[in-house]
Amino acid sequence: MNGAVRNPPRRLVVGISGASGVTYGVRVLDALRDLEVESHLVVSRAALLTLSQETDLSADDLTAKADVVHKLNDVGATIASGSFRTMGMIIAPCSVRTMGEIATGVTSTLLTRAADVALKERRPLVLMVRETPFHLGHLRTMTALAEMGATLAPPLPAFYARPKTIEEMVDQSVGRALDVFGLDWAAVKRWSGLKGPVVE
Numbered sequence: 612m613n614g615a616v617r618n619p620p621r622r623l624v625v626g627i628s629g630a631s632g633v634t635y636g637v638r639v640l641d642a643l644r645d646l647e648v649e650s651h652l653v654v655s656r657a658a659l660l661t662l663s664q665e666t667d668l669s670a671d672d673l674t675a676k677a678d679v680v681h682k683l684n685d686v687g688a689t690i691a692s693g694s695f696r697t698m699g700m701i702i703a704p705c706s707v708r709t710m711g712e713i714a715t716g717v718t719s720t721l722l723t724r725a726a727d728v729a730l731k732e733r734r735p736l737v738l739m740v741r742e743t744p745f746h747l748g749h750l751r752t753m754t755a756l757a758e759m760g761a762t763l764a765p766p767l768p769a770f771y772a773r774p775k776t777i778e779e780m781v782d783q784s785v786g787r788a789l790d791v792f793g794l795d796w797a798a799v800k801r802w803s804g805l806k807g808p809v810v811e
Contacts, residue, residue: 621647624700627673637668654674684721688725693732700726701737702737713756714755726738735791740763764791768783772800783800787799
């Protein structure tokens with residue numbers, strides 16, 4: 612590891628791509644506000660379409676949750692350079708197309724360029740991949756990304772937390788993804804061991 616991850620500023624890049632599950636990105640932004648971490652947001656066009664289908668939020672409602680908003684095609688943005696220090700990047704949700712671009716290093720937007728920067732600077736990159744079932748090509752892409760240093764974190768429910776609402780399931784997945792950056796969000800319900808008699 613190089614020196615890029617030592618004492619990083621409390622600043623995280625947040626990407627939202629066009630997969631179903633835009634609420635994960637929304638709650639990442641809410642969590643970072645709770646944790647007083649500066650958020651740098653970049654959103655794909657497809658994500659804005661998904662936002663309109665899956666939530667009652669407008670694009671302005673979404674961007675208002677971020678500290679800094681970057682345009683998708685702004686190749687001169689701060690987050691396009693490794694010299695701009697951050698804690699890393701999370702893409703929530705991460706579409707298969709976005710995942711594929713990052714894996715090849717052939718990036719066409721600021722969203723995937725910022726992810727490439729995280730990888731080359733050896734900063735944490737968390738991809739909340741939303742797809743099922745996976746075919747072999749998806750799995751090979753994920754393997755390549757894991758070998759490059761990315762963390763693949765499909766948002767899967769943790770039933771030990773006894774979620775009562777969809778919101779609780781979303782928050783648990785978001786909080787566990789933020790754990791990768793050393794961020795402890797209060798919404799996460801931590802495992803505290805088995806209760807009752809142990810069956811042998």
